[in-house]
Amino acid sequence: MNPSPSRPRIAVDAMGGDFGPHVVVPGAVQAAKRKQLDLLLVGDEPRIAAELSKLDTRGIVVRVVHATQVAEMHDKPSEALRRKKDSSIQVACNLIRDGQADGIISAGNTGVVLACSLFTLGRMDGVDRPALATILPTERAPLVLVDAGANVDCKAINLLQFGIMADVMARLLLHRPEPEVAILSNGEEEGKGNQLVKEAFELFKHSSLNFVGNIEGRDLFTGEVDVVVCDGFVGNVVIKQAEGLASSLGRLLKGELRRGFFAKIGTTLALSALKRFSRLMDYAEYGGAPLLGLKGTVIVGHGASNQKAIANAVDMAGTLISLKAPELLKEGLAANKDFAHFLKRPASAE
Amino acid sequence: MNPSPSRPRIAVDAMGGDFGPHVVVPGAVQAAKRKQLDLLLVGDEPRIAAELSKLDTRGIVVRVVHATQVAEMHDKPSEALRRKKDSSIQVACNLIRDGQADGIISAGNTGVVLACSLFTLGRMDGVDRPALATILPTERAPLVLVDAGANVDCKAINLLQFGIMADVMARLLLHRPEPEVAILSNGEEEGKGNQLVKEAFELFKHSSLNFVGNIEGRDLFTGEVDVVVCDGFVGNVVIKQAEGLASSLGRLLKGELRRGFFAKIGTTLALSALKRFSRLMDYAEYGGAPLLGLKGTVIVGHGASNQKAIANAVDMAGTLISLKAPELLKEGLAANKDFAHFLKRPASAE
Numbered sequence: 001m002n003p004s005p006s007r008p009r010i011a012v013d014a015m016g017g018d019f020g021p022h023v024v025v026p027g028a029v030q031a032a033k034r035k036q037l038d039l040l041l042v043g044d045e046p047r048i049a050a051e052l053s054k055l056d057t058r059g060i061v062v063r064v065v066h067a068t069q070v071a072e073m074h075d076k077p078s079e080a081l082r083r084k085k086d087s088s089i090q091v092a093c094n095l096i097r098d099g100q101a102d103g104i105i106s107a108g109n110t111g112v113v114l115a116c117s118l119f120t121l122g123r124m125d126g127v128d129r130p131a132l133a134t135i136l137p138t139e140r141a142p143l144v145l146v147d148a149g150a151n152v153d154c155k156a157i158n159l160l161q162f163g164i165m166a167d168v169m170a171r172l173l174l175h176r177p178e179p180e181v182a183i184l185s186n187g188e189e190e191g192k193g194n195q196l197v198k199e200a201f202e203l204f205k206h207s208s209l210n211f212v213g214n215i216e217g218r219d220l221f222t223g224e225v226d227v228v229v230c231d232g233f234v235g236n237v238v239i240k241q242a243e244g245l246a247s248s249l250g251r252l253l254k255g256e257l258r259r260g261f262f263a264k265i266g267t268t269l270a271l272s273a274l275k276r277f278s279r280l281m282d283y284a285e286y287g288g289a290p291l292l293g294l295k296g297t298v299i300v301g302h303g304a305s306n307q308k309a310i311a312n313a314v315d316m317a318g319t320l321i322s323l324k325a326p327e328l329l330k331e332g333l334a335a336n337k338d339f340a341h342f343l344k345r346p347a348s349a350e
Numbered sequence: 351m352n353p354s355p356s357r358p359r360i361a362v363d364a365m366g367g368d369f370g371p372h373v374v375v376p377g378a379v380q381a382a383k384r385k386q387l388d389l390l391l392v393g394d395e396p397r398i399a400a401e402l403s404k405l406d407t408r409g410i411v412v413r414v415v416h417a418t419q420v421a422e423m424h425d426k427p428s429e430a431l432r433r434k435k436d437s438s439i440q441v442a443c444n445l446i447r448d449g450q451a452d453g454i455i456s457a458g459n460t461g462v463v464l465a466c467s468l469f470t471l472g473r474m475d476g477v478d479r480p481a482l483a484t485i486l487p488t489e490r491a492p493l494v495l496v497d498a499g500a501n502v503d504c505k506a507i508n509l510l511q512f513g514i515m516a517d518v519m520a521r522l523l524l525h526r527p528e529p530e531v532a533i534l535s536n537g538e539e540e541g542k543g544n545q546l547v548k549e550a551f552e553l554f555k556h557s558s559l560n561f562v563g564n565i566e567g568r569d570l571f572t573g574e575v576d577v578v579v580c581d582g583f584v585g586n587v588v589i590k591q592a593e594g595l596a597s598s599l600g601r602l603l604k605g606e607l608r609r610g611f612f613a614k615i616g617t618t619l620a621l622s623a624l625k626r627f628s629r630l631m632d633y634a635e636y637g638g639a640p641l642l643g644l645k646g647t648v649i650v651g652h653g654a655s656n657q658k659a660i661a662n663a664v665d666m667a668g669t670l671i672s673l674k675a676p677e678l679l680k681e682g683l684a685a686n687k688d689f690a691h692f693l694k695r696p697a698s699a700e
Contacts, residue, residue, distance in 0.1 A: 186582070194581075217594060245571050
């Protein structure tokens with residue numbers, strides 16, 4: 001098949017994640033077939049070709065783009081930028097810059113993806129700092145949490161921009177026609193929060209967003225709002241705590257079930273219930289995390305991504321491009337550009 | 351019985367918590383009998399007397415101290431200070447100030463307890479801001495998390511003081527001879543964190559504490575350290591998220607068990623396992639949260655405290671007084687007083 005101008009072209013970092021091409025290549029091919037996407041698989045050509053040879057790629061367009069280097073999980077972003085100019089992540093970013101791809105996904109080092117994409121693609125107008133959005137499961141329906149860890153020290157205007165961009169994600173990825181947006185704080189009432197949250201509250205109130213106020217940590221998982229905004233330090237702690245607590249409770253429950261009454265009737269039945277329960281906290285369901293505010297669609301996958309998670313992350317990139325996310329992000333940011341003067345205020349959180 | 355100079359004298363806010371004297375009075379009496387404590391029950395005398403008349407108080411010293419007002423959960427601390435000078439919380443604080451009590455416990459409005467105790471008792475030498483410590487359950491053994499919500503904007507020196515005080519709590523309440531102290535951050539490596547955490551890391555490294563570095567959100571509940579330090583905004587989000595996520599997962603699991611295989615063999619068995627599992631996240635097990643850095647032992651109880659939680663909070667106050675917590679806190683702070691010059695540095699988080 002030949003490339004089609006109507007199909008999203010996704011550059012996939014085949015070397016990313018804990019399992020590399022062995023998992024990334026079949027995951028990407030799976031998504032490309034499902035969603036009619038053109039693939040550019042970036043990384044070590046022989047290894048990618050070996051994986052491709054095991055798969056049926058009829059009906060999709062796949063091109064392999066060789067990259068001689070790999071950014072490792074322990075690489076510092078600044079050093080990777082300088083010393084690994086031919087890493088699969090950097091080469092994937094170059095493909096967007098050069099108009100050969102519409103989006104990229106990488107399950108590699110998040111810091112390196114952020115640095116390479118920021119340096120190579122640049123920021124959208126009206127965005128001071130790109131942010132990582134993540135889809136968080138809740139009791140009802142998933143929500144978008146932003147910033148999940150890209151910016152550890154933020155100003156109020158950054159949080160507003162994060163909220164505007166996450167609002168678009170909730171519309172496109174979660175099908176919410178008018179997303180309810182909240183700020184994560186230590187109390188629901190206006191006036192609660194640290195200095196950053198109090199200042200952001202004022203901006204959100206006057207923005208175009210459907211802002212519903214503060215939300216507390218205890219209500220994060222009940223699913224009452226569609227978008228939750230916080231700085232990247234808090235967001236990182238929240239996401240990792242959720243992952244950690246779910247595994248801890250799972251392990252404890254497994255112990256309880258094995259030890260208790262259920263031992264008598266067989267652990268198989270109990271573990272089947274536990275498995276369904278764990279799935280609710282399974283990030284693979286939601287694929288990757290969009291890196292918002294760059295000139296190009298960039299999706300970061302979890303390092304531990306399995307084939308399904310990679311497929312869903314590639315799928316997410318395709319969906320965002322098909323639904324014209326970049327244009328909608330621009331519109332959202334433009335509608336709130338009157339807040340630009342807040343940028344000139346002295347920073348409160350620095 | 352007559353008061354004994356060797357027994358800790360605990361002033362108990364009998365009006366605090368969602369259930370008032372009906373739950374607080376029997377809880378306090380239970381602890382006093384168990385641990386040989388003298389009680390001062392503060393609040394509406396007739397209501398307290400009515401509850402006492404239902405109980406066997408032989409063998410303990412109980413005195414009722416009348417207070418005409420009650421600070422409600424929605425009261426603002428500043429207004430309660432001005433307009434409710436005869437609230438049970440304020441009167442309990444006065445009892446410490448006047449040398450009639452050694453400690454107080456209240457399951458009332460945390461902000462009002464903080465304001466009244468700070469205003470009435472004052473801060474210990476070497477403490478700039480009192481902090482709320484809480485005992486967090488983990489997979490292995492509980493740990494001390496500080497600050498659980500008293501200070502939403504902190505400086506690095508505040509975090510160090512929190513750590514020094516929480517270290518004493520881990521020794522006395524959790525029986526750890528040399529507590530391992532960590533800072534909550536977005537990555538384990540030195541150099542990870544927001545500006546506040548990076549600055550605090552430097553101070554902790556040079557302190558007398560057994561500082562083991564940063565800990566991530568995902569490792570909060572594995573129980574690898576004894577003390578976790580963070581600012582009160584992050585601490586509040588973490589505690590409330592843990593409570594919320596545990597209830598959400600409990601509800602989901604209940605649904606799964608009812609819906610699945612277990613319906614056939616009876617939900618009673620399944621719910622019995624779930625109950626044991628929930629107990630692991632039951633704060634009543636650990637009683638109250640010590641408010642650290644005041645001239646006097648102050649314990650804050652959960653608003654939803656049941657009788658057992660009140661008893662454990664009163665017990666905690668008695669334990670801290672018996673084990674000479676105030677003296678040990680002074681020693682810990684004095685051993686790190688060389689850091690006082692950091693107070694003169696410009697604040698990073700303000």
